[in-house]
Each structure stands twice: as structure tokens, then as C-alpha cells.
Amino acid sequence: MAFERILFRSTRGNIFLRQEPVDEHVTDPVSGEKVVKNAFIIFYSGDRAKAKILKICDAFNANRYPFPEDVSKQLHTVQEVSAKLSELKATIDLGLAHRGNILKSIASEFENWNRLANKEKSIYHTLNMLSVDVTKKCLVGEGWTPVFAATQIQDALQRATIDSKSQVGSIFQVLDTKESPPTYFQTNKFTLAFQEIVDAYGVAKYQEANPGVFTIVTFPFLFAVMFGDWGHGICLLVATLYLIIQEKKLASQKLGDIMEMMFGGRYVIMMMSLFSIYTGLVYNEFFSVPLELFGKSAYACRDPSCGDAATEGLLKVRRTYPFGVDPVWHGSRSELPFLNSLKMKMSILLGVAQMNLGIIISYFNAKFFRNSVNVWYQFVPQLIFLNSLFGYLSVLIIIKWCTGAKADLYHTMIYMFLSPTDELGENQLFPGQKTVQLVLLLLALVAVPWMLIPKPFFLKMEHERRREGHQYAMLQSADESVVADLGDHEDSNHHEEFEFSEVFVHQLIHTIEFVLGAVSNTASYLRLWALSLAHSELSSVFYDKVLLLTWGYNYITIRLSGIAIFIAATVGVLLVMETLSAFLHALRLHWVEFQNKFYEGDGYKFAPFSFALIGEEED
Incomplete structure (x- = not known):
């Protein structure tokens, strides 16, 4: 509109202008972008008007084309333009076809070329880390390798020398170093x-x-303790077996984030499902329904008035149920107190056993690294402290189970600290229990300063003995260069002065952490009981209040709706949310309660030069 307005004003209206927008966007030959174009034609009279119109067109960057007045010339021009357009179109089509043929021809080789380029790039990146020797004729490189791979590396270097027809062979030499090597564990698709x-x-x-x-x-076992239902375990197993059977096909596909995690942990989930089937059989729960798989219940009703909701009217008529929980407990008024007590005590036993395993592994760590200080002033007092309190509690639980006594274990443990000399009364489970408790309490009290005090002093003594050894070596050496080297070494050690206060504070923190952690970690294992109970109750609610309730109606639509809701709730809540919840809690029990007893985890991974790993990083 601005173009038309300026033309009208400059010529005082003595022009006739028609313009139309081009339907398709036109590619600008300069910028290469798609732009909107208008085609226009101007009729005018006089040379002065023509000069003005030409200047305005140039100002607006409008392209001008001559338009002859003769009709025959106009037709001839149109034909020429049409011929040029058809020629250009044919040229473009031929160019596109040629480009397509070229791309098709290189498409089959592109992956190989790309892989080859990445290999070459990785080779040069590795070569850049090598250093040139004094003669500047060969390269020297230092790196880490597993011991079992040393012969393979020598063979590879020998083959490379022969294949490259090199006049100088490669030299492979094992070096001694004080640097901490990287950590490498051989894994397979199951253990990864x-x-x-x-x-x-x-x-x-x-x-x-x-x-x-x-x-x-x-x-997987601790997960299964929280996820004990062999019906749900079978569902998990079926889903996991599909991932394992189709692993070759799925490994080559692009999966979503969630499916990628499930596929990567398919063998973990398989083990979790197998253990869940086992613990489900122990709990005797199949979608919360008890089954008499291993025989009939050991109990029967004493008289016909005995109902399913009570256990007081039951009489033991057979041998004890051979495996797992007797089905008579499910649905009775005593079910919740009975399973609560069973699972709570079982959680403590499992927790104490795993924490003891962690402390025992710390002994083998200290023994392997020849650290006798950690054996006598860390492993021994920790083992004594933990088992004087919670190991003793575990023994009491087992004795109570075996004897059927009605002692209050919580009362026993509390008054073991508050009133250790008082009589136990009905809480006594075995002769001499009071004396045993006094001895165990004394051992637990002694173990705390045992962990805290001696280790910093022994570390200080060891540091001073090492320092005196360096000074003695300096005095005995007659070689000046050796003296200088030892002196430099002593100077470097001088900067690493032994700060006794820092070591003592560190040991104090470690001791307090273990003492308080022994209580909190044991209590943390009660999550096994809590999540197992929650899973069982949720499963029971879905079965009783959804499936059985809707099945009581005679309408097929209500029954089908109940089945659909039951399946959706089982899959969404129990098989997805509960699985994730139990997985995370089992993860915490291993990271915090188990591994902190022995695992430092301050190493770094072995990162080998491998063409196979280059392809995995690209994926």
C-alpha cells in the first residue's frame, strides 16, 4: 500500500496500477529465505512520469521487467519465459534425482564411514595422550590394564607390528607405581x-x-520381604520373561525412558519376582487369598458355632502346617496382631543379620589391606557393640518363638538399660538371663571408648615410626644423590603433618555415627514389616471391597466393571507403585544400612580404550 500511495502522489494520479500477491512464497536468491512477493503492472504517460516510477521502484527494491506494447511481441515474451521456466524445472528435477541417487548409493556405507571416522578420532585422541621419547622416533604411553589382559595386549601389539610392516617392534613393560589403580569388575548381562x-x-x-x-x-530378597505375594510375583515374572525372551529385538530398538530402565534391569526384576513368589508362599498370599497348597490347616472348629472370624474356638487337630503361614490366620480377628508380631520380629532378625555381614566384610577388607588397627579397634568393638544389644534381642526373639513364652521383649530391652539389676520376673526366658544382660551391657559400654580412643594414638605412633625410618635412611646413606632424594621426600612428607586433633575428631564422628546408627539402622529395617503389611492390606482391600463386593451382584455389567477395576488397581497400584516403592526402600537398606559398615566407595572406574564402547556411547 505504501508503494501504491507514493506512486499515486508523485505522478498526481496519472498512472494505472494493478498488483496481485503471488500464491506461493518465493525463495530469495540472496538470503535463501522464503519471502512474500507481489506482481504489479503500471501504465503511465510521459517520460517524466517514467523517470519517477523507475526511481520509486528502485527505492522499494522492486524488480522491473520490460513489457512491449506490440501484442505479438508480448506473446513472444510469454513463450520465452514459459520455455525458460520449463528448462529450469527440468534442470531442478534432474538435480534432485541425481542427489537422491547419490544419497541412496552412500546410505548403505554411511554407518560404516561414521563408525570409521569415530574410530580414527578416538585413535588420534589416544595418541595425543602419548609422549615422544628422547630420540623423537617413537611414542611412549602409560596406562592401566587388568592382569589377565596383559598377554592379549602383547599379542595385539605384535600383530600390529607385523600388519604395519614396522621395522621397530612395540615394547610392553609392566611398571611399578604408587598410584591407586582404577577398579574393574568383569560383569555379564545378568550381573551388570x-x-x-x-x-x-x-x-x-x-x-x-x-x-x-x-x-x-x-x-531381591529384601524386596520380596516387602512384596510378598506369589500371585503378584508371577505377574512380574511373566512381564520380565517377555523382556528377556525379546532382549535381542528390544536391544536394537529405541525405547522410552521408563522402558529403557525396565529393560536394563530385567534380570534384577526377574530375581525380585522369583523371591517374591517364595516369600508369597511363606506368607501364604495369592492376591491376598490364602490357599492350602501344602496340606490342610492344622486347626479345626471345636463346635459348629465356630465362625471364620475368630480363632478362640479353634482346636489343633493335625500337625503344624508344613510350610509358611497357616491359612486359618487369614481373615480371623487375630490375623493383624499375629502377622504384625511375626513380620516385625522377622525384620529385626534380617536387619541384624545383614548388618553383621557388613561388619564381617569390613574385617576381610582390613585383613586384606593388612590394617591391624582397623581389625582390633574397629571390627572387634563394632561386632561386640551391635551383638551385645541387637544380637541379644535377636536371640531373645528366637528363644521366645521356640519356647512359646509370653515375655515382653520391649520391656526387657528397655529395663536392661534403665534398671539392669532388677529382677526380670515373667520376662525371664532362660536361667542366668540377668547375669548375661549385665555382661552384655558392660561389653557395649566398653566397646564405645574402645572404638574412640586407641585408634588415633596408634595412627600417631605409626606416623612417627615411619618418619623416624625416613630420617634413619638419610643418615645411613653415603651417596649424596640418594641423600638429596630422601631429603626431598622428607620435605614432601613434612607438608603432610599428622594432625592428631583432626584424626581424633574424625574418629569421634565415626564412633558416634556407628553407635547411633546401630539403633537407627535396626529401626530402619522395620520398613520391611511396614511395607509388607501395607502391601498385604492393600491387596486384601482390592480383593474384598472391589472384586468380591461387585461379584455379589447379579448384573453382568457390574461384575465386569468390578473385574476391570480390580485388574487396573492391581496393576497400577500393586505391580507398579508398590514395586517402585519396595525397590527404593531395598536400595536404601543396601546403601545406608549395609554398605556403610564396610564400603568406602572412593575409587574410580576403569575406562579402557575400546571400539565397542565407542559404539555404545553413540547409542
Whole structure:
């Protein structure tokens, strides 16, 4: 409109202008962008008007084309333009077809070229880390390798020398170093996911005991204790077996984030489902329904008036139910107190056992690294303290189960601290229990300063003895260069002065952490009881209040709706949310309650030069 307005004003209206927008966007040859274009035609009279129109067109960057007045010339021009357009179109089509043929021809080779380029890039990146020797004729590189791979590296270097027809062979030499090596664990597709669970907490330092070995069993088992239902376990197993059977097909596909995590942990989930089937059989729960799989219940009604809701009117008529919980407990008034007591005590037993395992592994760590200070002033007092209190509680639980006594264990443990000399009365489970409790309490009290005081002093003595050894070596050496070297070494040690206060404070924090952690960690294992109870009650609610309630109606639509709601609730809440919840709690029990007893996790991973790993990083 501005173009038309200026033309009208400059010529005082003595022009005739028609303009129309071009339907398709036109590619600007300069910028290459799609722009909107208008086609216009101007009729005028006089040379002065023509000069003005030409200047205005130039000012608006409008392209001008001559338009002959003769009709025959106009037709000839149109034909020329049409011929040029058809020629250009044919040229463009041929160019596109040629480009398509070229791309098709290189498409099959592109992946190989791309892989080759990445390999070459990684080779040059590695070569840049090598150093040139004094003669500047060969390269020298230092790196880490597993011991079992040393012969393979020598063979590879020998093959490379022969294939490249090099006149100088490659030299492979093992060097002694004081640097801490990286950590490398050989894993397969089964153990990889369990190792990654441990590595997410921290990578083991070189030759430290690897918790991943124990995690293969303890992790799915603790999960199953919280997820004990063999019906739900079968559902998890079926889903996992599909992932395992289709693993070759699924490994080559792009999966979503959630499916990628499930596929990566398919063997972890398989183990979790197998253990869940086992614990479900122990709890005798199949979608919360008890079944008499291993025989009939040991109890029967004493008289016909005995109902399902009570256990007081039951009489033991058979041998004890051979495996798991007797089905008579489910649905009775005593079900919740009975299962509460059973699962709570079982959680404490499992927790104390796993924490003892962690402390025992710390002994083997200290023994392997020849750290006798940690054996006598960390392992021994920790083992004594934990078992004087919670190991003793576990023994009381087992004795109570075996004897059927009605002692109050919580009262016993509380008054073991508050009034250790008082008589136990009906809480006494075995002869001499009072004396045993006094001895155990005394051992627990002695274990605390045992952990706290001696270790800093022994570390100080060891540091001073090492320092005196360096000074003695300096005095005995007659070689000036050796003296100078030892002096430099002594100067470097001088900067690493032994700060006794820092070591003592660190040991104080470690002692307080263990003493308080022994209580909090044991209590933390009660999550096994809490989540197991929650899972059982949720499953029972869905079965009783959804499936059975809707099945009581005679309408098929209500029954089908009840079945659909039951399936959706089971899958969404129990098989997805409860599985994730139990997984995270089992993860916490391993990271905090188990691994902190022995695992430092301050190492770093072995990162080998491998073409196979380059492809995995690209994926």
C-alpha cells in the first residue's frame, strides 16, 4: 500500500496500477529465505512520469521487467519465459534425482564411514595422550590394564607390528607405581544391573570387597520381604520373561525412558519376582487369598458355632502346617496382631543379620589391606557393640518363638538399660538371663571408648615410626644423590603433618555415627514389616471391597466393571507403585544400612580404550 500511495502522489494520479500477491512464497536468491512477493503492472504517460516510477521502484527494491506494447511481441515474451521456466524445472528435477541417487548409493556405507571416522578420532585422541621419547622416533604411553589382559595386549601389539610392516617392534613393560589403580569388575548381562546399583552409590576402590556380589541375593530378597505375594510375583515374572525372551529385538530398538530402565534391569526384576513368589508362599498370599497348597490347616472348629472370624474356638487337630503361614490366620480377628508380631520380629532378625555381614566384610577388607588397627579397634568393638544389644534381642526373639513364652521383649530391652539389676520376673526366658544382660551391657559400654580412643594414638605412633625410618635412611646413606632424594621426600612428607586433633575428631564422628546408627539402622529395617503389611492390606482391600463386593451382584455389567477395576488397581497400584516403592526402600537398606559398615566407595572406574564402547556411547 505504501508503494501504491507514493506512486499515486508523485505522478498526481496519472498512472494505472494493478498488483496481485503471488500464491506461493518465493525463495530469495540472496538470503535463501522464503519471502512474500507481489506482481504489479503500471501504465503511465510521459517520460517524466517514467523517470519517477523507475526511481520509486528502485527505492522499494522492486524488480522491473520490460513489457512491449506490440501484442505479438508480448506473446513472444510469454513463450520465452514459459520455455525458460520449463528448462529450469527440468534442470531442478534432474538435480534432485541425481542427489537422491547419490544419497541412496552412500546410505548403505554411511554407518560404516561414521563408525570409521569415530574410530580414527578416538585413535588420534589416544595418541595425543602419548609422549615422544628422547630420540623423537617413537611414542611412549602409560596406562592401566587388568592382569589377565596383559598377554592379549602383547599379542595385539605384535600383530600390529607385523600388519604395519614396522621395522621397530612395540615394547610392553609392566611398571611399578604408587598410584591407586582404577577398579574393574568383569560383569555379564545378568550381573551388570546389580553392579550398577552399587556403583550408583560409589565405585569401589582398588581390591576393596565388592558389595555387588552380595547384592545379587540380598537385594531381591529384601524386596520380596516387602512384596510378598506369589500371585503378584508371577505377574512380574511373566512381564520380565517377555523382556528377556525379546532382549535381542528390544536391544536394537529405541525405547522410552521408563522402558529403557525396565529393560536394563530385567534380570534384577526377574530375581525380585522369583523371591517374591517364595516369600508369597511363606506368607501364604495369592492376591491376598490364602490357599492350602501344602496340606490342610492344622486347626479345626471345636463346635459348629465356630465362625471364620475368630480363632478362640479353634482346636489343633493335625500337625503344624508344613510350610509358611497357616491359612486359618487369614481373615480371623487375630490375623493383624499375629502377622504384625511375626513380620516385625522377622525384620529385626534380617536387619541384624545383614548388618553383621557388613561388619564381617569390613574385617576381610582390613585383613586384606593388612590394617591391624582397623581389625582390633574397629571390627572387634563394632561386632561386640551391635551383638551385645541387637544380637541379644535377636536371640531373645528366637528363644521366645521356640519356647512359646509370653515375655515382653520391649520391656526387657528397655529395663536392661534403665534398671539392669532388677529382677526380670515373667520376662525371664532362660536361667542366668540377668547375669548375661549385665555382661552384655558392660561389653557395649566398653566397646564405645574402645572404638574412640586407641585408634588415633596408634595412627600417631605409626606416623612417627615411619618418619623416624625416613630420617634413619638419610643418615645411613653415603651417596649424596640418594641423600638429596630422601631429603626431598622428607620435605614432601613434612607438608603432610599428622594432625592428631583432626584424626581424633574424625574418629569421634565415626564412633558416634556407628553407635547411633546401630539403633537407627535396626529401626530402619522395620520398613520391611511396614511395607509388607501395607502391601498385604492393600491387596486384601482390592480383593474384598472391589472384586468380591461387585461379584455379589447379579448384573453382568457390574461384575465386569468390578473385574476391570480390580485388574487396573492391581496393576497400577500393586505391580507398579508398590514395586517402585519396595525397590527404593531395598536400595536404601543396601546403601545406608549395609554398605556403610564396610564400603568406602572412593575409587574410580576403569575406562579402557575400546571400539565397542565407542559404539555404545553413540547409542
